[in-house]
């Protein structure tokens with residue numbers, strides 16, 4: 001049920017982000033979701049792509065520091081309180097969300113949110129028990 | 144192995160007798176053939192014949208880098224140009240380069256001393272030496288090269304740069320000794336890893352590294368990553384080039400200075416007073432056998448100390464401690480003396496970063512601001528911004544604790560700090576003082 005995400009260390013220099021997208025385009029990697037967390041000095045770019053290994057190799061060969069993390073993708077009902085419901089579940093179960101961002105495409109009528117959670121197994125069990133749909137990697141890459 | 148057993152293990156008394164005789168000859172020669180030295184001695188009211196013992200050396204005036212520059216290019220030469228067979232020059236990172244010359248006999252002496260140095264570092268006949276020091280005006284490449292040939296080893300004159308090709312050569316030719324700057328050695332390790340070559344599968348036994356200051360922590364890192372025993376070599380072109388002092392691989396505790404050819408002294412860089420054995424100060428050299436370019440009490444700017452205690456290798460020559468910095472590399476940040484190697488030792492203890500760094504000093508609102516740029520490491524990179532920020536804070540705190548100076552730590556991308564061209568640029572000082 002986990003989804004692989006790659007992260008790239010970026011100095012805050014103009015043009016670095018577009019270098020990443022250019023390298024991925026050249027390697028025919030399709031970006032499915034992207035979020036940038038930055039400070040005044042540096043940023044960490046988080047990416048979900050259709051071919052993680054290929055993307056990782058291409059970026060590494062071009063001198064980027066690349067890491068790999070597991071995240072979970074959750075279907076969030078596209079209605080008021082949809083996200084709140086899920087965050088409340090985590091909060092009550094004492095599960096800490098490191099960060100989250102929205103996936104570009106939706107799944108049917110539902111939005112898709114990406115969560116980075118340390119206790120991910122526990123989170124997945126909790127969500128499924130409460131009838132929240134968690135999307136696995138294969139399905140997510142093909143949405 | 145000791146290459147020159149008679150001279151390298153000579154009892155101190157006999158060694159000092161040779162030093163005095165050679166010193167007197169050198170002084171007489173520079174007095175008669177180099178106007179700069181004649182004027183300097185006259186101004187100090189000293190004649191070469193006044194020097195009756197080694198302790199009289201301290202009466203002679205110092206020579207500085209500026210003196211060499213003022214006599215650019217050939218005015219410090221002590222022989223006519225038709226006796227000079229080789230010319231080298233130091234990089235002119237600040238101002239004019241200094242130019243040095245060698246007679247055929249000087250080249251022979253240098254080759255012999257470099258052969259001694261390589262032997263002390265573990266090399267011998269039958270070894271293959273991968274020499275990645277730059278060939279050219281810089282003395283590193285050719286100095287090592289001639290010593291390797293004198294020793295009877297096989298030398299690969301690969302020079303600097305084109306690192307991927309170097310990895311192929313290391314794999315195919317099976318060199319057993321690596322000679323390079325320490326920062327280039329680490330660069331080689333990185334590139335080898337990138338192209339999937341493990342140093343464990345290579346044949347290296349020993350490495351002889353120098354031409355820039357490096358720390359004990361960096362030695363551990365090199366030995367671990369390159370799977371070899373690393374020793375420190377010292378030299379500077381103004382005095383001869385590499386091969387003035389070398390660490391023996393048996394002891395790995397300080398570099399034996401070849402005292403039958405050079406007299407080392409340690410002085411206080413401020414007062415210029417002579418310091419006793421064991422005390423840290425600026426290293427000063429007098430050459431004893433050089434013909435084309437003798438130097439008298441030349442201030443190297445390198446900070447070290449001398450240790451006369453006997454060494455387990457059997458050599459009787461004093462050992463200088465690892466150079467911890469240059470008195471002109473020393474940064475004064477808000478009144479605190481900072482040597483780049485001190486920062487390096489903090490970084491070496493931090494697993495999450497690569498030992499590639501650069502210190503940038505700016506002046507903002509009349510205050511010195513030190514920024515330490517350091518490369519984030521692939522091995523431990525996390526995608527947590529918090530984690531990276533706390534890493535920056537931790538390094539900054541460790542620097543503050545060790546050096547008493549505040550530093551802004553800035554993580555940069557791998558290869559964000561250039562290191563492929565021989566000497567790494569460790570300090571960028573943007574203060575216009």
Ligand SMILES: [Zn+2]
Nearest residue numbers: 391394454456
């Ligand atoms: Zn020794």
